[in-house]
Amino acid sequence: MSGKAPLETPQTPSGYNRGSGSAAAPQDATGNEISPMAPTATAARLEVQIPLRVKPYDIDIVGVVSNIVYVRWMEDLRLAMLDAYLPLDEQMADGIIPAILKVELNYKRAIQIHDEVVGAMWLSGLEKLRFEVSAEFRANNHVAAFGRQEGCFISLSSKRPVRPPARLVSMFRNISAP
Numbered sequence: 001m002s003g004k005a006p007l008e009t010p011q012t013p014s015g016y017n018r019g020s021g022s023a024a025a026p027q028d029a030t031g032n033e034i035s036p037m038a039p040t041a042t043a044a045r046l047e048v049q050i051p052l053r054v055k056p057y058d059i060d061i062v063g064v065v066s067n068i069v070y071v072r073w074m075e076d077l078r079l080a081m082l083d084a085y086l087p088l089d090e091q092m093a094d095g096i097i098p099a100i101l102k103v104e105l106n107y108k109r110a111i112q113i114h115d116e117v118v119g120a121m122w123l124s125g126l127e128k129l130r131f132e133v134s135a136e137f138r139a140n141n142h143v144a145a146f147g148r149q150e151g152c153f154i155s156l157s158s159k160r161p162v163r164p165p166a167r168l169v170s171m172f173r174n175i176s177a178p
Contacts, residue, residue, distance in 0.1 A: 045123075045175060046172065047121065048080045048084050048120065050119055051116075051119075052117040052119050052137070054069075054112070054117060063112060063113075064110035064111060064112055065110070065112070070107075070147065071103055071105070073135075074103065074119075074121070074135050074147060076119070077133075077135055080121070081122075082098070085123075085168070085171060086167060092156065095156045096155055096156065097153065098131075098151050098152070098153055099151055099152055099153070099154045100151045101150050102150040103147065103148075104147050104148050104149075105146075106145060107145045108143050108144055108146070109144045110144070111137070111139045111144050112139075115140055115144075117137060118137075118138050119137050120135065120136050120138075121133050121135040121136075123168075126169065129152050129161045129162075129163060129164075130151065131150070131164055132149070133151075134146070134148045135147050135148065135149070153165065
């Protein structure tokens with residue numbers, strides 16, 4: 001991060017059906033179909049996957065999902081990830097909150113109103129004062145976009161960066177260990 005090579009090369013989430021035919025339902029890491037009602041968490045990567053609905057107001061004049069929608073979807077994914085692994089209310093009780101410093105997106109194909117979209121996000125890097133999450137958006141089982149967010153944790157009292165919570169560091173070390 002911050003001018004250096006990423007801590008870990010972002011990888012494609014393992015829980016997707018990679019078929020090239022018709023749109024099959026997204027699957028988790030064990031091959032079970034993902035419920036469209038709730039986020040799916042994959043603890044082996046600190047990953048979440050959620051279905052994303054394209055709404056009429058998400059479409060721009062050209063008829064495709066507007067760029068800003070991907071940023072909103074990244075926030076939805078990050079909040080689902082926090083809910084699954086490090087709930088925001090627990091962080092606030094500990095006097096810290098996450099803050100985003102940078103967002104990058106790469107677009108591969110346009111998403112349209114009736115596409116079936118699944119977003120995935122996982123913790124891809126953790127440093128002394130920063131974290132990195134990577135995201136992938138799939139429409140009808142094809143990669144439509146991928147990106148990353150870089151952030152840090154902020155002390156609610158001092159408004160200054162602090163080290164990531166020990167619980168997150170421990171979880172990340174456990175999945176990063178060979």
